[in-house]
Structures are given as C-alpha cells and as structure tokens.
Amino acid sequence: MNPNQLQDFYGREAGAVLADPDATRAHEALLTALERGELRAAEPDEQHGWRVNTWVKQAILLGFRRTSVVPMGPAFFDKTAYPPRQLTLDDGVRAVPGGTAVRRGAHLAKGVVIMPPAYVNVGAFVGTGTMVDSHALVGSCAQIGSHVHLSAGAQIGGVLEPAGARPVIVEDDCFVGGLVGVFEGVWVRRRAVLAAGVVLSASTRIQDLVHGKEWQGEVPEGAVVVPGSRPATGTYAEAHGLHVQTALIVKYRDERTDAATALESALR
Secondary structure (H helix, E strand, C coil): CCHHHHHHHHCCCHHHHHHCCCHHHHHHHHHHHHHHCCCCCEEECCCCCEEECHHHHHHHHHHHHCCCEEECCCCCEEECCCCECCCCHHHCCEECCCCCEEECCCEECCCCEECCCCEECCCCEECCCCEECCCCEECCCCEECCCCEECCCCEECCCCCCCCCCCCEECCCCEECCCCEECCCCEECCCCEECCCCEECCCCEEEECCCCEEEECEECCCEEEEEEEEECCCHHHHHHCCEEEEEEEEEECCCCCCHHHHHHHHHC
C-alpha cells in the first residue's frame, strides 16, 4: 500500500479497520512508510508551521489495540505490532553498541548517530546528521530535525494521545543540553539552544529577557534558554521567599555564532 492507500484504509471507523483482513498488511506498510520518512505523524506546512497527521497517529494506536503482548527475548514482553527495529548498514545510521533500542515505525535519517544507551519510540522522526547521545529519549511521534544535538540524558517526550495533539517538535540545528526535558507538544524552533537542566512543558512560562515578553509552548528561533525561577504567589510563598521553576531567554544566536559559543556567552 502507498501512503494515499494507507490514508484511505485508516480513515475509516476503528472497528472497520480492526476487522479488515488486510489489517496486518496495512500495518506493515505503515511501519515501512514511517521508517522511510514517507509518512510522518506531523510535518511542516506551507505557512512555516506544523500540521499534525491525525490519521497516522490513530493508525499507530490501532496497532496497539489489535495485537497482544508476547515474549521478546529472554526478559522482555511487548506488543507484537512494535518490535525493535533491525537497522542495516544501508540505513546509514551509526548505532554504537551498548543497549540502544529503536522501535519499528521510527525514522532515522542517514548520518544519525546514536550513543548507548538511548531509546527512539514508534512514530518518531530524526533528521539527518542528528546526534542522540547516551541516555537520551526520543518519544513516540516526536519530530527531531537535522543536525540537532540531543545531549546525554535529554528527554524528548512524544505525544501519541490524543491523536490530534501536536507532538514535541525540535527543528533543525538546535542544541539540547544535558538532562533537558521537553514535553507536552512544546515546539522548539530552529537554531534554538536549551542549556542543561531546562525543563519545558505546555504550561511552562518562558520569560524573554531580550524582548520583554512571555512565551508558552514554543521556543522562538535562535533563542538561548537557561533554567530560572520566578517568585511564587501567595502570602505563604512571599513570607518564605519561595520560587517556582521557569525558563529564561537570555540572548539570541545570530548567523555567526554556533550553539556552543552562544551558550558559553549566555552562561557567563
């Protein structure tokens, strides 16, 4: 099945899809198309934004519904729909030995480097030249651009459910520092830098110290973001000097500064 045929197949009611004798063949075609990058859970649109392909996410969810848990190796048990992906030399991916797992239905472009142990979940898209460092997670349906650096311990959440929700997006040429967490559909625009320890969710307030404004759910292009705090509200919080976590944009990269230079300058 080609992508258009898959969209027609999965565009029906869930019950009809699950009962169709071609469901197994369609599921295999879905995984292959995702791995090749021919289908994506979300993709750039013509207005420089992102479009969620809800039907692709629904199709992934149906794969869980229609299969059962079976042994996978001596100590692992999972749904038969999404076994570990077996990469080949022709995939052009450098997967260093040491415990990394990539699930079927994940796209890894040529030139991707994965350091162990790391995990890439179903529906994820990782662009060419990107580094996925040790203990990094790329969650289900997360969209990672080209020439991104995901440092050790970075946690990129996915967002598979609800199917219509935007997954986490990290665009081209971004630098994601160690132990950074990006969750709940946050959109990190190209060339942004997230310093070690930054945690972003849909509700995180991002204070732009350069332009004097507040962002939420989105990191603007080229922003350099560091961990920060803001005073907690309420009499008790004020009396005890309590603060809550926030994120601070302390500068913006220009075309002449690489991520490391921008980050070093900001932290100084």
